[in-house]
Amino acid sequence: MNNKSSVRVGIVGVGNIGSAHASAIAEGKIPSLTLTALCDNDEKRADELRRSYPSIPVFENAEKLFASGKVDAVVIATPHYAHPPLAIRAFSYGLHVLTEKPAGVYCGAVREMVDAAKQSGKLFAIMFNQRTNKLFQAAKDLMESGALGEMKRNVWIITNWYRKQAYYDSGAWRASWRGEGGGVLMNQAPHNLDLWQWICGMPCEIYADCGVGRFHEIEVEDEATIFARYPNGATGTFITSTGDYPGTNRLEITGTLGKLVIENKALTFYRLPISERNYCLTAEGTPKLQPEAVVIEDESYQGHHRVLEQFGRAILYGEPLVATGEEGLRELTICNAAYLSAWQNRTVSLPLDDGEYLSELQKKIDGGKAIGKARSTDQSSTEYHPRWNTNW
């Protein structure tokens, strides 16, 4: 560490989001972190970084950065497949790791990543920036405190991840089984899949339908509908798409003590004075339940900065992370189970069979396209992009 109140951090993979993290840290917006190294394995990009950050060493491969002695922690912001192998190498050098989402593409690799973190004793964090949104935190509190009673059902329609064809064409790795390992469930919806399990818990069964290349020229899905069953018999439905405009972001959870709805930057809790179950079984006449609406308004926030700052503070002062890397495994389990279900048209019980998933994924990779060149530079801006925020 260079001083007691700041951790020396390096960034591996400095494209769209890595650039946003780099500039936030370099501009002093993340007091707990100091940017001391950068790495991108694209030569042209590395040269651009040398020009933009003349005082910061830029390495052409991650191994050199890890071995440089210039960092105590790294942020990994490469395409997803590389997250586990890079994190495992970083842990072997005794570095703390914050990985971008998703933790990886298949659970087997992420399990190895989690084991490597445990063996190293270093911190392992993941960029689930939407967890810092106070509406989702409030929903989690209502569920955990028992205020909503026992969950009966949830429905999340999160279709405002709109992407144009140029987005998919902007990176050769995007939207192929070989380069990315999935579509909207692997790239955009991990934030929501994580919040879904964080707030509602892990389902025990998954059934899914994926619309492959329905709205774009891509070989992976650009829409998906997941049906989940929970251990208590509750059900959940999760609908996402990158092809709807305008889209919707609406989460509704019904419990025995009421209902909560998050939509349009507000959480409304319809609180029942008694359990609907008691009313149903004991009351006479017409229901006279008077739900009380409690509205919590969202406020503007910068989730990525909070995750970065908290990563530094966890290293410095032992404060909690926004999300541990291990939690990336739960999100990816739902994602992988949804793919397996859609490919085999069957209900998948959890826990998932990692080996079966990997061999099915391999078939998709073998039958898919080779990684060529990016067809567009439409998304090449390194500015912070509002599409990374929670949209309503």
Ligand SMILES: NC(=O)c1ccc[n+]([C@@H]2O[C@H](COP(=O)([O-])OP(=O)(O)OC[C@H]3O[C@@H](n4cnc5c(N)ncnc54)[C@H](O)[C@@H]3O)[C@@H](O)[C@H]2O)c1
């Ligand atoms: N949390 C969020 O809101 C958010 C937003 C955007 C992207 N992401 C995630 O960040 C990751 C990167 O996405 P992006 O849009 O920035 O991609 P990108 O293609 O713009 O950038 C990736 C960069 O990594 C470099 N790279 C690839 N492999 C490397 C390696 N082995 N070593 C060093 N550099 C390497 C590439 O040259 C490129 O510059 C993805 O996993 C994505 O899901 C998260």
